[in-house]
Amino acid sequence: xxxxxxxxxxxxxxxxxxxxxxxxGDNTYRREGKIYATRIGLxxxxxxxxxxxxxxxxxxxxxxxxxxxxxxxxxxGQWKVDIGAExxxxxxxxxxxxxxxxxxxxxxxxxxxxxTIAAKIxxxxxxxxxxxxxxxxxxxxxxxxxxxxMTPSKIPRLIGKKGSMINMILKETGCHxxxxxxxxxxxxxxNREMEDLVTTIIEKIEAEAHIPGLTNxxxxxxxxxxEKKE
Amino acid sequence: MSKKSKKKFKRIDGRAADELRPLKIETGVVPNAAGxxxxxxxxxxxxxxxxxxxxxxxxxxxxxxxxVLRARYHMSPFSVDxxxxxxxxxxxxxxxxxxxxxxxxxxxxxxxxxxxxxxxxEIIQADGGTRCASVNAASVxxxxxxxxxxxxxxxxxxxxxxxxxILDLGDYEDKKGEADVPVAYMPNLDQIxxxxxxxxxxxxxxxxxxxxxLEGCKKIYQVQKEVLSKKYARxxxxxxxxxxxxxxxx
Numbered sequence: 070x071x072x073x074x075x076x077x078x079x080x081x082x083x084x085x086x087x088x089x090x091x092x093x094g095d096n097t098y099r100r101e102g103k104i105y106a107t108r109i110g111l112x113x114x115x116x117x118x119x120x121x122x123x124x125x126x127x128x129x130x131x132x133x134x135x136x137x138x139x140x141x142x143x144x145x146g147q148w149k150v151d152i153g154a155e156x157x158x159x160x161x162x163x164x165x166x167x168x169x170x171x172x173x174x175x176x177x178x179x180x181x182x183x184x185t186i187a188a189k190i191x192x193x194x195x196x197x198x199x200x201x202x203x204x205x206x207x208x209x210x211x212x213x214x215x216x217x218x219m220t221p222s223k224i225p226r227l228i229g230k231k232g233s234m235i236n237m238i239l240k241e242t243g244c245h246x247x248x249x250x251x252x253x254x255x256x257x258x259x260n261r262e263m264e265d266l267v268t269t270i271i272e273k274i275e276a277e278a279h280i281p282g283l284t285n286x287x288x289x290x291x292x293x294x295x296e297k298k299e
Numbered sequence: 300m301s302k303k304s305k306k307k308f309k310r311i312d313g314r315a316a317d318e319l320r321p322l323k324i325e326t327g328v329v330p331n332a333a334g335x336x337x338x339x340x341x342x343x344x345x346x347x348x349x350x351x352x353x354x355x356x357x358x359x360x361x362x363x364x365x366x367v368l369r370a371r372y373h374m375s376p377f378s379v380d381x382x383x384x385x386x387x388x389x390x391x392x393x394x395x396x397x398x399x400x401x402x403x404x405x406x407x408x409x410x411x412x413x414x415x416x417x418x419x420x421e422i423i424q425a426d427g428g429t430r431c432a433s434v435n436a437a438s439v440x441x442x443x444x445x446x447x448x449x450x451x452x453x454x455x456x457x458x459x460x461x462x463x464x465i466l467d468l469g470d471y472e473d474k475k476g477e478a479d480v481p482v483a484y485m486p487n488l489d490q491i492x493x494x495x496x497x498x499x500x501x502x503x504x505x506x507x508x509x510x511x512x513l514e515g516c517k518k519i520y521q522v523q524k525e526v527l528s529k530k531y532a533r534x535x536x537x538x539x540x541x542x543x544x545x546x547x548x549x
Contacts, residue, residue, distance in 0.1 A: 079528050082405075082442050083450030083487040096447065098407075105487065107407070107447035109531055124531045125445035127333065127352060155352035155366075155414040196413070220445060279531070 076114050079279075080106040080121060087119045094120025110222075111279055124279055126222035128251040130154045130190050130199040135208070137216065137249035138201075140184045146170050148180055150188065153221075153251045156198050160188060164202035185211045187247050187255065207247055214245070214257025217268050219275045221252040226278040227271065234274075234284055241291045242267050266294065308463050310472070317466045319455070319515055324436065324526045326443045334444025338436035341469055342426035347436040348419045349444040355415040366411030370398040372433060374422040394430050395420075401434050401483040401493035402441070405448045416446060427470035428456050434483045434493065439523050443530075451523055452492055454483035455515030457508040459500060464508055466515045480505070482512035486520045 073085050080086065086097060087104040096108040097119055106112065110121040130136070130152070138152035140160075148165075150158045162170040165179060180186065187208050188201035203209045219227070227248060228235050239246060244258035244267050254271060258264040270287060277283060310316070320341030329335035332348035355361035372394040376385045387395075398420065406416070418440070420433045434454035441448055458468045460476035473479055478498030484491050491513075500508060 079531055081451065081524055081527050082448035083485065085487060098447075098449065100449075100488070105449070107449065108445060109442055109527055123445060125334070125443060127445050155354070155411050157354045222445070 072114050072119075074112045077111045077279075079109070079124075080112045081109055082107055086112055086121075087114070092118040094118040096121035096123050096126075122279070123222040125220050128152070128154050128221040130156075130158070130193065130197075131250070132190050132193060134190045134250035135187060135248070136190060136199075136201075136251040137185065137187050137211070137247065137253035137255060138251070140180050140182050140186065143176050143180070143182060145172075146176075148176070150186065150201060152188075152199065152201075152249075153253065154199060156196075158188075158190070158199040158201050159194075160186070160201040160203065164191065164200075164204060180210060185216070187211055187249065211247075211255055214255050215264070217254045217256055217271050219252050219254065219271055221250065223275055223278040224248060224250055224252060226283060227254070227274050229284055234287065237284070237288065237291070238267060238270060241295075308461070310460075310465060312469060316463060317511060317514065319467045319518055320469065322519060322522050324439055324522060326439055326526060326530055332440075332444070334440045334442070334446070336436040336440040336443060338432050338439075340428065340432040340435070341467075342424060343422070343429055343432045344424040345429065345432050345436050346421045346423060347433065347440040348421075349416065349437070349440040349446065350419070351416040351444075352411040352414040352446070353417070355413060361413045361415065364409070364412055366406075366408040366414045366416060368399050368403050368406060368408060368416050368418065370395050370402065370418040370420065370437070372398055372420045372422070372430070374425060374429075378422045378425045394433070397430060397493060397495070398433055398437065401454065402437055402452055404490065404492045405438065405450055405452050405485060406441070407447050407449070410447070416441075425470070427468050427473040428481070430454070431456050431467075431481050431483070435519055435523065439526060442527055450485035450487045450490075451520060452483050452485055453516040453520040453523060454481065454493065455512050455519055456481040457512035457515070459498070459504065459508070464504060464511060466511050478504075478508070480508045480512060482509060482516065484513055484516040486517055 084106045093099045093104045097104050104119045106121045108123045109125050110123040113120050136152045138150040140148050141151045142149035146162050148160045152158045188203045190199045191202045192200040242263045247255040256267045323339040325337045328337045329348040334349040336347045338345050376382050418437050431454040438452040456468050458476050458479040460472050478500045480496045483493035
């Protein structure tokens with residue numbers, strides 16, 4: 070019955086985290102009554118559960134996530150979309166346009182291979198293939214802006230508590246930002262300077278996500294940037 | 300082996316019998332990969348890129364009940380003297396397979412049915428023991444990719460030259476020596492994932508060589524650990540920037 074680290078220490082895959090009775094939470098596994106880490110992250114011992122807050126992760130699709138992906142194949146009545154997950158996602162015609170599907174339709178005119186889309190995961194089928202939809206506000210083919218990537222586990226830091234971080238960035242820079250839960254972020258701003266500023270902020274968040282006081286630091290960064298400009 | 304002969308024995312590069320070559324690892328060197336690592340182990344220089352888990356192409360190679368780890372070991376034409384053909388040789392194929400077997404026990408492949416994790420190993424410069432160096436770099440790259448691992452894998456060879464057991468063989472010792480025993484090891488789980496032997500050793504020597512290699516693996520594990528935790532630790536410049544922004548704010 071003992072913790073091997075302090076809470077919020079950095080741990081690596083294979084590190085022994087806990088011996089004794091406790092629940093094995095996220096990014097950990099149990100073996101012979103001991104709990105080990107499976108990812109690089111910060112260990113957390115609160116509430117009788119041992120878990121690791123991942124600093125690097127691959128993307129696991131969850132129903133309801135907004136993701137940004139690239140069309141990789143056009144099939145009969147559906148598209149295959151790479152969303153950076155372990156499986157390519159499927160977007161059916163019914164979820165893409167308002168008209169019903171007819172076999173004589175030219176799907177390539179709606180979405181072609183190489184197009185980038187923002188989509189919502191509406192379902193996972195029995196093989197856990199994500200099913201997408203592009204019906205909804207801000208969803209669909211992306212024509213303008215560029216994509217910045219960050220590790221998916223740090224996306225919540227970019228959004229902040231109740232959207233505090235992203236709202237601050239939106240307000241200060243005037244850019245249009247779509248956050249894909251798969252770690253791809255579309256940035257589309259009024260000018261290049263503001264877009265670059267957003268990119269710098271995203272890089273900063275990725276590098277410092279695990280250090281407390283992040284929102285304040287970003288706020289100070291924006292403030293100093295504005296003063297420099299004046 | 301008498302004490303006298305042990306004293307006289309000197310390795311070609313002046314190392315002690317149980318001394319590793321200088322080791323340097325970097326992560327995040329391939330921007331388009333999910334995770335990557337660069338290793339310099341002596342004069343070996345190797346880049347490893349990890350992609351996935353992603354959809355398997357061609358589909359028929361995927362497994363319905365678990366994921367597949369696909370490793371590709373390739374020596375660049377300029378990595379050895381004389382220049383070699385860039386086509387994958389029989390040796391490349393064997394080491395690709397062996398790398399896969401060495402890394403597989405550390406992965407949770409059952410979590411990725413019908414998918415694949417690709418590990419691409421490119422040898423830029425070879426100087427003996429590339430398979431061990433590749434395993435070391437690949438396990439760092441897998442951790443960097445955020446792929447769940449049961450443990451890190453560290454690898455190191457032991458061998459014998461002129462009747463002396465030695466650790467971490469260089470190219471000359473590999474070729475002129477009497478035996479070479481590459482070992483890959485998961486230090487926290489205390490499990491060996493790779494054990495090969497080339498040459499002749501007595502049963503006692505074999506055991507001693509394996510124990511020697513395990514000690515080497517543990518030292519390498521410390522380096523891997525240091526590299527990864529350093530990358531994600533608090534950035535050293537943070538304190539100073541915080542002070543700066545405060546000054547600027549006033």
